[in-house]
């Protein structure tokens with residue numbers, strides 16, 4: 001096992017500074033070392049004391065987490081967002097001084113972030129704290145990969161910096177981050193719960209359905225908002241801990257910006273890249289879980305055979321198939337979906353695999369796929385225009401890709417659904433569903449009700 005001790009970090013810093021020569025501007029240095037096992041949520045919670053913004057990513061299925069603390073570099077963009085981030089990221093990789101002998105996924109130079117669902121939709125005040133696209137390179141990153149734990153330190157150094165002093169400052173922060181005492185916090189109490197314009201939403205569903213029946217479009221995804229007020233400030237660490245306990249088969253994420261935090265537990269992978277290997281997921285079509293195993297299986301069988309849900313799902317499969325084929329060889333997509341059970345509901349699910357063609361990156365695939373008909377519609381442009389003009393909601397980062405990537409060609413992005421924007425003692429929860437020709441506004445409304453429950457439960461709204 002390669003160990004990196006304090007003394008070695010000092011040596012590495014010295015080496016990096018020496019290599020700067022006469023360079024006047026600061027040099028970004030990234031050092032990764034193995035560390036003792038540490039609970040990612042505890043690491044996230046400890047970081048609150050440092051007054052640094054945090055981000056959190058966990059794939060519960062893979063026993064994989066990345067927790068970021070602080071911000072040593074950030075990429076913000078409005079126009080040409082995918083091209084800009086790709087170019088900036090490439091340049092950064094070339095400029096940074098990296099020591100990472102492990103090259104494990106999510107170690108070394110890693111960036112985490114997200115973006116607006118629709119860059120053309122006018123913003124309201126709700127998402128004021130969030131840029132339309134933001135990717136951060138945290139100062140400290142804890143990576144958990146099964147039973148291996150790594151800490152990456154990203155630091156800007158100047159030619160006059162002293163390695164011993166830099167190391168001291170790093171060690172002070174590390175001591176705070178690796179605390180062990182876990183505080184059990186109470187769930188917040190909801191003192192006010194408001195559905196935003198439910199009747200108006202059902203009317204919009206009706207209008208969407210008419211457009212679809214008049215053959216203007218095939219599918220339009222419509223979302224709505226629930227607004228909560230709590231008796232006290234919500235503790236995001238506790239929310240994450242409860243989501244991990246309750247939502248298996250999900251990506252648990254949190255992105256903190258000033259006094260806001262966008263948190264969720266989404267089952268929907270958009271794309272994952274491991275070197276050249278690519279995975280994507282088609283997830284659409286929904287039913288509740290049954291109270292007994294028998295009822296559950298009956299509902300699953302109905303979902304599997306239901307033409308309306310199969311149609312909703314198939315639009316996603318067709319579009320992802322077409323998109324992935326442009327950038328991958330060896331694309332494999334099963335002909336029929338499977339039923340994918342989650343705690344509160346079940347979905348139709350089709351996995352997609354392929355091999356990235358030379359010259360393409362995860363950014364090409366994200367740009368191609370977002371928004372899939374699981375969150376936008378078919379055809380894309382018309383459905384996006386309909387959503388932009390009719391939905392009474394500022395989606396912000398809801399429904400858009402959130403995730404991470406590293407300089408070793410690993411990365412994963414999920415679609416930010418089953419999520420909430422928490423702002424101190426308030427929160428907005430988001431839920432949407434795919435409208436097709438056979439949709440019924442009341443049934444779709446009921447479907448969104450269940451989709452609120454993963455977040456509502458951990459915010460004290462349901463048993």
Ligand SMILES: C=C(O[C@@H]1C=C(C(=O)O)C=C[C@H]1O)C(=O)O
Nearest residue numbers: 284285286374417431432433434
């Ligand atoms: C839009 C959401 O979920 C999407 C819509 C689904 C549907 O309508 O059946 C299922 C999964 C997701 O693709 C959401 O949860 O907010």
Ligand SMILES: [Mg+2]
Nearest residue numbers: 285286433434
């Ligand atoms: Mg649906």
